[in-house]
Amino acid sequence: MSHIHCHIIPYQVRDRRTEWKFGALCYNRVNMDIYSDYDPFAWMYNRHWGNSFLPTLMPILENLVLSKLPREGRILDLCCGTGQLARQLDILGYKVTGIDGSGEMLNYARQNAPAVKFLQADARSFRLPSKYHAVVSVFDSLNHIMTLKELKMVFSRVRDALRDDGIFMFDLNTEAGYLHEWDGDFTIAEDDHVCLVRNIYDSTKRIATFDATSFRLHDDNWCRTDVILSQKCHAPASVKSALKSAGFSDIEAYGFNWESGMRILDANARRAFFLCRKTE
Numbered sequence: 001m002s003h004i005h006c007h008i009i010p011y012q013v014r015d016r017r018t019e020w021k022f023g024a025l026c027y028n029r030v031n032m033d034i035y036s037d038y039d040p041f042a043w044m045y046n047r048h049w050g051n052s053f054l055p056t057l058m059p060i061l062e063n064l065v066l067s068k069l070p071r072e073g074r075i076l077d078l079c080c081g082t083g084q085l086a087r088q089l090d091i092l093g094y095k096v097t098g099i100d101g102s103g104e105m106l107n108y109a110r111q112n113a114p115a116v117k118f119l120q121a122d123a124r125s126f127r128l129p130s131k132y133h134a135v136v137s138v139f140d141s142l143n144h145i146m147t148l149k150e151l152k153m154v155f156s157r158v159r160d161a162l163r164d165d166g167i168f169m170f171d172l173n174t175e176a177g178y179l180h181e182w183d184g185d186f187t188i189a190e191d192d193h194v195c196l197v198r199n200i201y202d203s204t205k206r207i208a209t210f211d212a213t214s215f216r217l218h219d220d221n222w223c224r225t226d227v228i229l230s231q232k233c234h235a236p237a238s239v240k241s242a243l244k245s246a247g248f249s250d251i252e253a254y255g256f257n258w259e260s261g262m263r264i265l266d267a268n269a270r271r272a273f274f275l276c277r278k279t280e
């Protein structure tokens, strides 16, 4: 037993506390695991969600971010998921890097956008050279950051990755979004897979859960996977003040509704887009 302890404990400590990845380019060095909750859901996400936000997102991104970047500017897609946005930005000529915590999501990203560099790292702890003209994080990815303290850690990591004057844009689900669009169940049923989703929003805790049970047909067998993904409803005022304290300026927040598009950020907006610049 003591022999086993000698070899296993140091390895576990190193593995859990200090994740060195990608040589000198990018590493995590924190007392937390890399977020990987999407791993069992990656196939389903790639199939049904990966492309779904792009038609809505691209004109907004063009207006808020791309129109202000140099041609071939460098963009970091933080929490890039299955890489469909990264692919689109690559096609437009930008130099794109994608970061995500889920290795399975990144496997699809590498297939979807073969020319893009993808790195597995956590948004709360990644480090990259400060070279990006813009960092974007879309489709409510940062709602998965469950505390304001950790959101501030993300903002600080983003700031370090940006060039002076670089742009940071991200969107978050709002309270109205959770109250009106999150609650309820739905089902996807196709010949070779079925997905049952139970969406619940707890307005007291401001926590939303996406609880999915899926079945996929493999060699005449139906294989079951269960996943629960959690999100936190961050108040826009707290987000703005966290951005300011992390060293961002020119902070703007816009509202968005699926029917009417961009609008002012009031209590009825279903989603919020935040735009800011790194303060020199």
Ligand SMILES: C[S@@+](CC[C@H](N)C(=O)[O-])C[C@H]1O[C@@H](n2cnc3c(N)ncnc32)[C@H](O)[C@@H]1O
Residues within 6 Å of the ligand: 035, 036, 037, 038, 049, 050, 053, 078, 079, 080, 081, 082, 085, 099, 100, 101, 102, 105, 121, 122, 123, 124, 137, 138, 139, 140, 141, 144, 145
């Ligand atoms: C809703 S998906 C959005 C994916 C992609 N941005 C898109 O538009 O399709 C959220 C993504 O954020 C990633 N993610 C959530 N928290 C993360 C964290 N702390 N570090 C790295 N990735 C994270 C998940 O693995 C997942 O791929």
